[in-house]
């Protein structure tokens with residue numbers, strides 16, 4: 066069993082701006098972790114450290130024991146796939162199929178294996194109808210799935226999704242949820258940056274909260290969403306159900322609809338009993 070380990074990592078951009086300070090984090094292989102926090106907290110910078118796109122200014126990042134500082138981004142990316150927040154920063158081929166196949170040719174896989182991986186990635190992301198099109202001729206929300214498919218096809222043990230639900234409608238969210246289930250069954254690690262707390266509560270048990278370049282909390286979704294200090298500092302918007310429970314003053318750790326329904330039902334029953 067491997068892990069991604071950030072050991073006291075600080076990162077400064079070439080202009081000198083320090084975007085991450087003293088990060089300590091271990092993500093075991095197979096784990097699913099959501100990274101949440103205010104805009105500019107340093108989330109994207111941190112995940113780019115995990116796949117070698119950023120190399121630490123101080124400290125070390127290890128991927129399955131391999132130090133990212135001593136290896137090329139290409140080698141680290143074969144372990145940790147990163148789907149960019151904006152697909153237009155990632156996609157550069159003039160044809161969807163070519164975009165998905167690009168890394169597979171780089172990895173020198175044979176045609177049969179390339180076809181298998183492309184088919185699987187296309188199936189999981191629902192983009193088969195677009196295979197022969199120019200990625201820039203398809204809607205933005207579909208283009209996001211092209212960037213997901215290109216990374217899925219590499220079949221890395223760790224996959225990072227940066228804001229996957231942004232711009233997706235109900236169908237897109239459904240496709241993502243099914244994809245999350247498949248990746249869970251395959252034992253893959255998924256690390257997600259998101260501002261969508263419903264998506265977090267439904268798909269991630271571990272949540273890392275960032276604020277002002279640092280990790281300020283690391284716990285279960287329930288622990289993070291009901292820690293008022295963390296919610297305030299990281300500027301997290303709670304789930305609607307947690308907000309509602311808070312406003313109604315029922316329960317101090319409600320996260321899911323069924324929990325709220327049960328609490329309210331019990332309250333009604335106890336009022337009926339006592340009257």
Ligand SMILES: Nc1ncnc2c1ncn2[C@@H]1O[C@H](COP(=O)(O)OP(=O)(O)OP(=O)(O)O)[C@@H](O)[C@H]1O
Pocket residue numbers: 078079080082084102103104105106107108109110111
């Ligand atoms: N190439 C760069 N050069 C200098 N500063 C940068 C660069 N890229 C990002 N930054 C700065 O680093 C800080 C952290 O950015 P980052 O993208 O990691 O934040 P984030 O938490 O992912 O934000 P968001 O939720 O808005 O995507 C921001 O202040 C940003 O302006």
